[in-house]
Amino acid sequence: MAKVYALLVGINEYRTAVRHGLADLRGCVADVADARAALEASAPGRVDARVLLNGEATARAVEEAIRGHLYRAEEGDTALLWFSGHGTEYAASTPQELLLEPTGRCQALVCADGPLPDKLLGALLDGAAAAGGRVVAVLDCCFSGGASREGYVPRSSRPLPHWRPTVGSRDLTGPDTAPRHLLLAASRLGQPSFERPVDDADGRTDPDGPAWSDDLPVRGVFSYSLARALRRAGPGTTARELLAEADAGVRRLVSGQQPVLFPADPGGLADQPLLSAALRGDLPREAPVSAHLLREGPQGWEVDCGRAHGLSGGPGTEFTAAGGPVRVTEVWTDRALVDPDGWIPDPGSVHAVTLSALALPPAAVVLAGDAAALPPSPLLREVADGSPEEAGAGLLFRVDVRGGRARVLRRDGSPYVPPLPLAGPADARRLVDCLTGLTHWHRLRDLSAGLSPLTGHVRVEVLPWEHQDGEPLRPDGNGEIVLAYEDGQEPLVAIRIRNSGPRPLWCVLVNLNDQFGAGSALFPGQFIGPGMTGYALDGAQVRMVLPASRPVRPGASVRDWLTLIVAEGELNTVPFHLTAWDPITNRWGTTANPLPEGLLRLAGAAPSPAGGRDMLPARPFAPGQWAASSVALRTVVPALPAGEDFTVRGG
Template identity: 70%
Template sequence: METVYALLVGINEYPAAMRAGLRGCLNDVAGARAALEAAAPGRVRARVLTDGAATAAAVEEGILGHLGRAGAGDTALLWFSGHGTEYPALTPQELLLEPTGRCQALVCVDGPLPDKRLGTLLDGAATGGARVVAVLDCCFSGGASRAEEGAVARVLAPLPQWRPAAGARDLSGPARPAGHVLLAASRIGQPSYERPVESPEGPRIQGVFSYALTRALRRAAPGATVRELLAEADAGVRRLVAGQQPVLFPAEPGGPADRPLLGGTARRPSPYLLREGPEGWEVDCGRVHGLTGGAGTEFTASGGRPVRATTVRADRTLVAPEGWTPDPGSVHAVALSALALPPAAVVLDTEGAESTEGAESAEGAEGTERAEDAGRVPLPVSPLLREVAAGSAEEAAAGLLLRVEVRGGRARVLRRDGSPYVPPLPLATDADGARLGDCLTRLVHWHRIRDLSSGLSPLSGHVRVEVLPWHTRDGEPLRPDGNGEVVLSYAGAREPWVTVRLRNTGPRPLWCVLVSLDDRFGAGTDLFPGEFIGPGMTGHALDGQPLRLVLPASRPVRPGASVRDWLTLVVAEGELNTVPFHLSRWEPDADAVRAGAPWRAPADGLLRLAGPGRPPGDRDLLPADPFGPGQWAASTTALRTVVP
């Protein structure tokens, strides 16, 4: 039986010198324990540390001794409710790892426990194969809280004697991925509040995040993932207070965020989530996804239940379920089934072969017929694709054009200038037709990521992507050539090494994610998965490690060989879910569809990008219109690696 080892830490009573007593932390711990035991009856082994017993040494020993007992298949859970603090990053190592220029720490009853130290301890608890989760209901701001009536911020200014030594970290190689998943009550620079709430035990004071998360856990369906629980807790927090944004890390798809909190296998992440926000039902995507208006935008929940958009905000869309009523406080996975965006134009050149857009076979496979029947070419039914006639005005006006030329049982997917996107594809069976459709939709999705644009944005240009040769990484960044590309050259058989940094030249902290794309139509966020960068501060891709620009194995290192990459920077006022920025490279053999299996063209739209909601009046640290939408910007840097 999978066991849940829980270390529950709550501190109401801090020493008088701190002048920082709280009232809801012990209630948080009691509520968390009750919710865990209800969700995993008979499987919870809890250790509780409260008030004077919750020293930094006791918390460390609890992680090592109690959570460290968790083995493969078990869950090790730390829940901390108390104060948080931060202090300036001073050492070169701290400045490299803390792009906000501030180091954060939990405040135990006798002093701070730095977050880097905490992360190392939690990762150590994962070495036995356990699933490790940390829930932190404290704030990491330095006292710059905005008090709200009925709410108290859990923040302490650091005492002079609290300055901890810099945490050791091996910088000789790439940083290891985190071995735990973090659910934080608020993002860096924000308070987390406690206030009176109505709990199952009656009226009492609790941390807003602890209350929302335990409520989500009590109401969740069995097997709800960490991502889904946080989505509901996020909405619950925003229904109670403004200016507090819960955070999930790491948020990469298929990782610990997509596993059930208390046991079970990872699930494929949902592109979008429907939840009840402070203004009613909302889906966690918006204009940053490319949605341009409410009309024509539709989502579909399981069972084909429609949800129509009414208002598209910067990072979320207000919606109206049609013909059904979701349970209050619930979270539903939805897919984008209709787009207000113009799709990519597809020209079919088939030497007389007939297109079958929208057709269905006798067997019921949607959007495609057997490719060998009557010489027809299968074009998947997808909001990403629209067939246009060759030589038409629609072809001339298309932003993205895909020309499919069919000759001799093979399909060539060509650009506007006639150059191929991918090698020719066979077109003789249903599986071949499915592969062609998958290729077309993947190409469109890849281009939407690379060419993501916010138009005129006040954030444009505030963060710069700088690429420098590794041996001169403290010098001037490389400049693009006349084609707008940063060109890097092999030195004999040795590939070029570079460092990539993100420099915030603006007046405000901004959240940044760096999406790397290659010319084999893959994309990912491994370089800089998403983090706030403070004004005048610098974030480093791969935590400052070198980025090696290597030709793929299929391209021998010989004069004239080259490879292209792109770095798309997305800058926002708040965190965005990076799930939609992950796209596997186009590998036709690996993506082959079994012969005879029905194939359904994707119907989830331009980008599967989800951003946490942002309530009116939530200005955080940004001098923005308090009633205006959140802002974002995107830019792309092109790289070309060549062999002279």
């Protein structure tokens, strides 16, 4: 029987530090009691909990409890750390810290006797995954988005002089693998998290109302909201869905606190149940990840899709959930305000949605040859050959059907993909999937905010790995940075993101390739401080390798585009992922996860309530500014003089 090994840490009393100005808290012990009750309700008889409260929760005791208790989790089990207390941050000073902390600040949990650095905590939690268990950290403290509480009563602490944390092992070398644990954090880097009185009746205490009332219990707003979401969760509810509901709950209670989910890549740790799958009945998760979720925010119902995702407003734009359609009333940078049409969602609930209509479809399609009408899509509109609509279309596909094969062509007649079979309705649907995927890829590559005050504040720099102290590489006359193989060895580069503006900005780097794939693994979304630099892959080498389908021989090449999206607050990053088109199967991705939802799919059958939410902006009452720019790269294998040859080295 699958077990949940839970380590619950709650610290109200910081007696040794009160004389230095560190305030006690009121809601942390109650937070972990609520968390334990929620866990035991979700997994009755399966929770093995260890609790550390107040003075017993020293840094050493927490570390030993992680090793001694959470490391017991085996395959199918869940190891869960829930920390409720103060967090702190301090200036990064060593080269290793500056490499890994683009805000210029390091974070730590504040235990009863001092700090536990986030990088050390991350390494400990990754170690707990060694036996195959699912490892989750819930951190309700300030600055916890970096793996580390403030406000109505702040849960943060200035670093005391004798608290300078020792450098953990991962600070010295940088992360050598992807995180093996999932983080649900109360707030982003550099941001407070709050505790305050809450109304247990409905969780809708007015964020603009009185801060304190002796008639209401005090809780950390994140712990309170997440525990409520956990109690409401059904079988198979993913961590992404839970955080989406908790996020909306936090924003209904306070402003200026943004919960964080990390890592948030679609199909990964975030899209599994918070507790182990075996604990939830080992339910299958065959549905594709939904790119967007409907939830109840401070201004009413909203979908986490906005202008920075390519969404345009106007009458007729709508999404569809299992309960029915929702019509867009206003589009902001990161999200769209919506009105449910003909149905009333349960208060506080979360629903997967897919785009079902756009006021103006962004791609035009000309049908030629034996082509019949295609199934409808919100991203496509059919135009007549030679019409003004064709001439004025920004993105145009010419579909030429002959002999049961469809060719998808550019304006100049060159093919986008190999010819597709077109013999029945299933083939027609696959063709529309191809066209909508190509549309989404182009929208990502060409994303533009128009005139934005953030334009030019952040730039992407590409440098040869061996000359990182020199000048960044410059585009050639074609607007591309050209990188060449040398003696069969692929070029190695460093990619950095430099913020020259006056304030911190959130950045994500989307890598698109000429196989029409996209992803944000290089720099998946993080704040970069003013005058600071973020590094792709945490400063590791970026190998510019030709895809396996292209042998390394003279004349071979591949193209990549780096689209940098800069915003004042976090964006949902799931729509920035697109599995490359597979010319063998004529599909996007695999049959298990054929195509991300949201802007890529027509609403057909009602979607299942799958996960898909990432993060929201910090200021819920302001749309926020954003900007986008793109850098084109071309990796080539140069031609060799006659009679010469080379042997490929490396992978």
